[in-house]
Amino acid sequence: MSATVLYMSMSLDGFIAGPNQGPGNGLGDAGHRLHDWILGGAPTEHSGVPGRPSGANGTMMDELMATGAVVAGRGTFEPAGGWEGDHHDGVPIFILSRRPEAEEAQWPLMTYVSDVEEAMAAAKEAAGEKEVLVHGAGTAQLALAAGVLDELQIHLVPVLLGEGRRLFEHLGADHIELEPTRIVEGAGVTHLRYRVLS
């Protein structure tokens, strides 16, 4: 059975982007710091693009890239240029949007969905036995509130950003209990995995 898993890099003070996040500045000012652990791989010989990071960080990236569907919000999707229509390996992508009709079928792999529960259900169906990659703070908050986020994979980066966009906000005062299921130390990052219990 598929599970919906939030993959996010977060600073110890809870930020997933620096300040002034927006189009053309998707990670906010100096927010690229949060992705240093991913870019730690040596540049590939021909392209100059960073290769797969080594060690535990590479394993984490492999897991992320083995997911069978993607759910993200417009705030993640748009600054990323829609991943040029393909996040990885041609898996289906579900974009949460309050005005889906106008944008439907802009990219062949993408489906615009206005309801988070519907998006998660469709993504699980599409992913089959594989996990669903969930991305973005807004999507995470909606999914947690609706009880449709199964797991968290937090890449905890050893820095205090000080300002920016927080991953966890607007959740209300009811506690959401988590069960730690795996802790992996990578180079320049700690990978914390949790099951969402309630």
Next chain:
Amino acid sequence: MSATVLYMSMSLDGFIAGPNQGPGNGLGDAGHRLHDWILGGAPTEHSGVPGRPSGANGTMMDELMATGAVVAGRGTFEPAGGWEGDHHDGVPIFILSRRPEAEEAQWPLMTYVSDVEEAMAAAKEAAGEKEVLVHGAGTAQLALAAGVLDELQIHLVPVLLGEGRRLFEHLGADHIELEPTRIVEGAGVTHLRYRVLS
């Protein structure tokens, strides 16, 4: 040489107390959840007070109780009833306060200090070779901003509190880099230790 070490239990979403924190409600509404890992020890035979927790959590408590001085703010000190004048083992306690004169010498072990740098320097001097236990969000923020906090010992609790008082706020947009020095998995908590680099 002594080091100033912030010891704080924090939820994954960054809170060190629930909402409505104040006198008589030091951990805020339902904030006691953050201390469950400490209270996991079995009640001692006679007192009914929880004993030292077992395993890694007990080791963490031992480290905390081996510190040679305490620095805390009034927001920590007052809800705790001033620890009845003795936090542990009679070590000197330095309380950050903007109006120190009126309160000086209320308790024999306590010194009221208005400046965080002065408080940390005095505590290090008093602690000798031992660490200085730093406690409280306000004190942490002042000490980080002044560059006088050497290490962080975060007891990361697997829960999203949703609302309450955050540990890291008002730090400004300059990044503070950290170096992870130790990760210990305890029962119901993950102990993350960092050196503050810049």
